[in-house]
């Protein structure tokens with residue numbers, strides 16, 4: 001049995017088909033920003049409170065952190081009486 005050789009440096013080779021133990025292949029899921037345009041790397045996500053207009057800090061990734069921060073604001077300031085996105 002021959003040792004699998006990493007061929008990921010070859011153009012057009014699919015890294016997912018590489019079976020080498022010392023693979024140098026590039027897997028995009030290990031780097032969520034890979035290949036993303038610059039403006040998406042810095043999402044600058046901010047959420048505004050619908051009850052008082054307060055805004056969260058600006059988050060650079062749209063991973064729900066802004067929503068979580070807004071939720072914390074609603075909990076502490078409005079006693080949880082306003083839910084973001086809710087219709088009341």
Ligand SMILES: [Zn+2]
Nearest residue numbers: 006008018023
């Ligand atoms: Zn490889």
Ligand SMILES: [Zn+2]
Nearest residue numbers: 049051052054
């Ligand atoms: Zn508020």
